[in-house]
Amino acid sequence: xxxxxxxxxxxxxxxxxxxxxxxxxxxxxxxxxxxxxxxxxxxxxxxxxxxxxxxxxxxxxxxxxxxxxxxxxxxxxxxxxxxxxxxxxxxxxxxxxxxxxxxxxxxxxxxxxxxxxxxxxxxxxxxxxxxxxxxxxxxxxxxxxxxxxxxxxxxxxxxxxxxxxxxxxxxxxxxxxxxxxxxxxxxxxxxxxxxxxxxxxxxxxxxxxxxxxxxxxxxxxxxxxxxxxxxxxxxxxxxxxxxxxxxxxxxxxxxxxxxxxxxxxxxxxxxxxxxxxxxxxxxxxxxxxxx
Amino acid sequence: xxxxxxxxxxxxxxxxxxxxxxxxxxxxxxxxxxxxxxxxxxxxxxxxxxxxxxxxxxxxxxxxxxxxxxxxxxxxxxxxxxxxxxxxxxxxxxxxxxxxxxxxxxxxxxxxxxxxxxxxxxxxxxxxxxxxxxxxxxxxxxxxxxxxxxxxxxxxxxxxxxxxxxxxxxxxxxxxxxxxxxxxxxxxxxxxxxxxxxxxxxxxxxxxxxxxxxxxxxxxxxxxxxxxxxxxxxxxxxxxxxxxxxxxxxxxxxxxxxxxxxxxxxxxxxxxxxxxxxxxxxxxxxxxxxxxxxxxxxxxxxxxxxxxxxxxxxxxxxxx
Amino acid sequence: xxxxxxxxxxxxxxxxxxxxxxxxxxxxxxxxxxxxxxxxxxxxxxxxxxxxxxxxxxxxxxxxxxxxxxxxxxxxxxxxxxxxxxxxxxxxxxxxxxxxxxxxxxxxxxxxxxxxxxxxxxxxxxxxxxxxxxxxxxxxxxxxxxxxxxxxxxxxxxxxxxxxxxxxxxxxxxxxxxxxxxxxxxxxxxxxxxxxxxxxxxxxxxxxxxxxxxxxxxxxxxxxxxxxxxxxxxxxxxxxxxxxxxxxxxxxxxxxxxxxxxxxxxxxxxxxxxxxxxxxxxxxxxxxxxxxxxxxxxxxxxxxxxxxxxxxxxxxxxxxxxxxxxxxxxxxxxxxxxxxxxxxxxxxxxxxxxxxxxxxxxxxxxxxxxxxxxxxxx
Numbered sequence: 010x011x012x013x014x015x016x017x018x019x020x021x022x023x024x025x026x027x028x029x030x031x032x033x034x035x036x037x038x039x040x041x042x043x044x045x046x047x048x049x050x051x052x053x054x055x056x057x058x059x060x061x062x063x064x065x066x067x068x069x070x071x072x073x074x075x076x077x078x079x080x081x082x083x084x085x086x087x088x089x090x091x092x093x094x095x096x097x098x099x100x101x102x103x104x105x106x107x108x109x110x111x112x113x114x115x116x117x118x119x120x121x122x123x124x125x126x127x128x129x130x131x132x133x134x135x136x137x138x139x140x141x142x143x144x145x146x147x148x149x150x151x152x153x154x155x156x157x158x159x160x161x162x163x164x165x166x167x168x169x170x171x172x173x174x175x176x177x178x179x180x181x182x183x184x185x186x187x188x189x190x191x192x193x194x195x196x197x198x199x200x201x202x203x204x205x206x207x208x209x210x211x212x213x214x215x216x217x218x219x220x221x222x223x224x225x226x227x228x229x230x231x232x233x234x235x236x237x238x239x240x241x242x243x244x245x246x247x248x249x250x251x252x253x254x255x256x257x258x259x260x261x262x263x264x265x266x267x268x269x270x271x272x273x274x275x276x277x278x279x280x281x282x283x284x285x286x287x288x289x290x291x292x293x294x295x296x297x298x299x300x
Numbered sequence: 301x302x303x304x305x306x307x308x309x310x311x312x313x314x315x316x317x318x319x320x321x322x323x324x325x326x327x328x329x330x331x332x333x334x335x336x337x338x339x340x341x342x343x344x345x346x347x348x349x350x351x352x353x354x355x356x357x358x359x360x361x362x363x364x365x366x367x368x369x370x371x372x373x374x375x376x377x378x379x380x381x382x383x384x385x386x387x388x389x390x391x392x393x394x395x396x397x398x399x400x401x402x403x404x405x406x407x408x409x410x411x412x413x414x415x416x417x418x419x420x421x422x423x424x425x426x427x428x429x430x431x432x433x434x435x436x437x438x439x440x441x442x443x444x445x446x447x448x449x450x451x452x453x454x455x456x457x458x459x460x461x462x463x464x465x466x467x468x469x470x471x472x473x474x475x476x477x478x479x480x481x482x483x484x485x486x487x488x489x490x491x492x493x494x495x496x497x498x499x500x501x502x503x504x505x506x507x508x509x510x511x512x513x514x515x516x517x518x519x520x521x522x523x524x525x526x527x528x529x530x531x532x533x534x535x536x537x538x539x540x541x542x543x544x545x546x547x548x549x550x551x552x553x554x555x556x557x558x559x560x561x562x563x564x565x566x567x568x569x570x571x572x573x574x575x576x577x578x579x580x581x582x583x584x585x586x587x588x589x590x591x592x593x594x595x596x597x598x599x600x601x602x603x604x605x606x607x608x609x610x611x612x613x614x615x616x617x618x619x620x
Numbered sequence: 621x622x623x624x625x626x627x628x629x630x631x632x633x634x635x636x637x638x639x640x641x642x643x644x645x646x647x648x649x650x651x652x653x654x655x656x657x658x659x660x661x662x663x664x665x666x667x668x669x670x671x672x673x674x675x676x677x678x679x680x681x682x683x684x685x686x687x688x689x690x691x692x693x694x695x696x697x698x699x700x701x702x703x704x705x706x707x708x709x710x711x712x713x714x715x716x717x718x719x720x721x722x723x724x725x726x727x728x729x730x731x732x733x734x735x736x737x738x739x740x741x742x743x744x745x746x747x748x749x750x751x752x753x754x755x756x757x758x759x760x761x762x763x764x765x766x767x768x769x770x771x772x773x774x775x776x777x778x779x780x781x782x783x784x785x786x787x788x789x790x791x792x793x794x795x796x797x798x799x800x801x802x803x804x805x806x807x808x809x810x811x812x813x814x815x816x817x818x819x820x821x822x823x824x825x826x827x828x829x830x831x832x833x834x835x836x837x838x839x840x841x842x843x844x845x846x847x848x849x850x851x852x853x854x855x856x857x858x859x860x861x862x863x864x865x866x867x868x869x870x871x872x873x874x875x876x877x878x879x880x881x882x883x884x885x886x887x888x889x890x891x892x893x894x895x896x897x898x899x900x901x902x903x904x905x906x907x908x909x910x911x912x913x914x915x916x917x918x919x920x921x922x923x924x925x926x927x928x929x930x931x932x933x934x935x936x937x938x939x940x941x942x943x944x945x946x947x948x949x950x951x952x953x954x955x956x957x958x959x960x961x962x963x964x965x966x967x968x969x970x971x972x973x974x975x976x977x978x979x980x981x982x983x984x985x986x987x988x989x990x991x992x993x994x995x996x997x998x
Contacts, residue, residue, distance in 0.1 A: 129878070
């Protein structure tokens with residue numbers, strides 16, 4: 010029993026990592042119809058940014074703040090103006106291809122420009138261990154889970170309770186009607202991109218101590234985050250957290266009790282099952298087809 | 301574009317494709333062979349994406365099934381000529397099998413489903429060692445022989461691939477000019493309207509999907525013979541993304557788009573190698589720029605020119 | 621009088637041109653992007669450093685080395701093309717790839733063209749195909765794994781061993797070789813747990829390993845995964861010896877795992893912390909040039925160029941077939957050829973015989989516990 014709990018708790022912690030990376034993904038999709046297949050790299054870049062700045066001697070909070078600011082400009086505004094805006098007019102798919110190209114470019118830029126090695130990353134939380142009910146957790150596990158909860162609930166609250174958030178939701182549901190109502194649609198979309206950039210930075214700070222900074226961390230992180238977002242609900246922030254946790258826990262249980270070499274298939278099977286039976290995800294709202 | 305210019309370009313292309321390899325050395329011929337594999341694969345993907353308007357992000361899985369079918373068949377002693385149709389048929393059936401449940405969901409979710417399918421197939425290829433050789437793969441895959449003539453020389457194999465690509469291209473051309481092809485195009489432009497006109501959307505989409513998969517199966521068979529070593533790496537999700545990229549960059553829905561797109565995906569990184577460590581950065585940047593300025597793909601240029609001319613003409617007509 | 625000057629200039633140019641053409645072309649084909657990027661980049665940097673040093677010292681038989689570096693993208697299909705390119709370009713020797721699968725396809729090309737091909741790949745099958753042009757730069761797993769198993773059985777007195785490995789051609793190949801060697805040494809494999817490349821959560825594999833009640837644990841994964849695995853082992857308070865092969869006790873893993881790496885044992889063929897002054901000096905030069913500490917792949921790349929040098933010098937001429945023949949059965953002493961860092965003997969299959977080490981990580985540093993001598997006498 011203690012073993013099962015251990016796997017469960019570890020899965021929660023790992024799942025919250027996936028969710029953190031996927032959070033901005035759903036937001037971008039909801040608000041602007043952008044499928045960002047470079048989301049993993051959007052987490053990887055700030056991770057290296059923070060690492061580089063810390064390496065220059067800046068204390069971690071300052072490095073984080075500076076990276077956030079740069080990310081909002083480059084990964085938020087820059088990404089929107091440079092790629093999303095011009096391409097969304099032509100449908101979803103050109104954006105997908107552009108983000109694929111972007112992910113290749115970013116990944117290899119870090120590899121060629123910085124390093125092909127993995128680097129340790131300083132953690133905001135300490136490394137101590139706690140023993141609770143026969144289960145061992147590290148402070149990092151608890152901290153990441155708590156931070157994920159805070160960020161998800163915060164994002165949800167922002168979208169549902171603030172005027173700006175509600176405006177962003179309106180734009181997501183129906184941009185044309187939003188214009189009629191008087192919402193500044195381009196600005197709301199810009200906010201979505203900016204929030205995505207900040208969330209990606211937060212993810213970088215929380216995830217990289219465990220993930221370890223490497224140029225290709227975006228690939229696997231991006232895929233898992235994507236699964237988490239889809240399983241949980243592609244138009245719902247809480248759904249992403251749930252999706253991430255589901256993936257994290259199921260992987261562990263599958264690895265321990267079913268087959269280690271097919272452990273990835275469990276998240277996959279869930280993913281396909283959700284898509285076929287409930288495409289809007291576990292917590293998502295159904296989307297209508299337009300004529 | 302006039303018919304004359306069509307014929308001229310076609311003639312020039314034929315001359316280059318037939319003659320150039322004789323002037324190139326081992327590496328050049330191999331690279332062209334690699335390009336041909338992806339021309340065939342993206343022809344299939346183009347049918348699914350460009351003509352039928354569906355999104356498939358799992359095409360590399362079919363490529364893999366095709367490659368492994370041929371490799372396993374030849375290791376078991378069968379001839380390549382048996383392995384090739386088996387590969388195509390198997391992929392066709394798999395395409396039907398995947399398409400049937402998956403096409404009941406909206407396009408964006410279809411993309412995800414195909415993505416998941418790719419990962420699942422890759423896992424099977426990696427884990428089922430008894431069948432696929434697992435991570436060590438299957439080495440020394442042979443090449444076919446035609447009427448006693450061995451095709452194992454690099455030049456001979458290139459011409460074989462060219463012949464296969466030409467045949468499949470011709471088949472596709474006929475398909476698109478047939479009523480089926482018209483149905484596909486109607487599907488792409490507006491599926492709900494197409495349905496209201498009596499087109500069985502389900503059936504045609506499924507068919508486009510399955511035919512696309514079969515083409516990838518044949519491409520996989522060619523791949524197995526080209527590299528002569530089959531293992532899971534080239535059939536991962538990244539490869540599917542790359543093929544999708546090729547279709548869009550080449551021009552989704554345009555007949556020769558795949559040839560151009562495959563050139564971008566396969567040959568462009570090689571041409572950029574002079575940039576040393578940064579060549580893939582340059583490649584990614586090129587892709588972003590290409591899509592940014594030509595969202596309709598490279599072969600979408602004539603459409604844009606035509607559209608611009610039409611707009612200009614309409615504007616002049618509209619003036620009082 | 622005036623006509624002689626331009627004539628002399630022409631002759632001088634021709635001479636310069638002919639010496640400029642008289643260079644030894646080597647093609648370095650490595651995984652510089654994709655999953656093998658860390659290993660491939662290290663190998664490439666090692667070769668780069670060796671080439672610079674050899675050229676600074678006057679080259680081999682008076683001719684400088686001209687190295688080109690190409691990226692296989694960790695894809696065997698691409699590797700085959702690059703091997704063909706190297707052959708087309710008339711390379712004298714090819715270095716790489718490091719991935720066993722890519723090596724299999726490339727070596728078919730270099731064999732056909734009779735080009736000596738050095739590799740850091742570990743798979744045993746490479747030297748079992750009767751290819752006279754392949755030369756290893758590290759032990760085959762058929763040599764290293766028995767040494768690990770022997771150490772487990774005799775020094776650690778273990779009878780039951782659990783295995784955690786990464787499910788790619790590197791990890792699977794190593795796991796297969798280890799299990800075979802362990803069984804041969806009389807050990808029972810109590811758990812055989814596969815993990816994924818890039819796997820984040822090791823609670824399940826560690827749990828399974830623990831539950832099987834082993835006397836020791838053998839871990840064979842890539843660097844980041846090794847670090848995460850070691851952290852999880854520490855978290856779950858795994859008290860038995862943890863043993864690995866080269867990667868597990870490497871500098872990079874120590875850095876990434878922190879305190880969790882302490883106590884880890886490993887058999888290493890090559891390590892920058894070997895108690896050999898030449899190795900330490902190499903490490904210092906590498907760090908100065910590339911601003912990071914090399915791993916064993918860096919040493920492989922570096923020493924491989926000196927293998928070629930030794931072969932050319934032994935053959936006495938720049939003839940590929942003769943050099944390959946000279947390399948078989950060659951014993952290279954570090955005293956005579958300092959670039960090889962350690963005495964090495966190359967057998968008729970292209971396999972290596974060299975000393976190796978059992979190391980343990982103490983206080984974030986590798987400490988050599990035992991030196992296992994080579995079989996050959998030097």
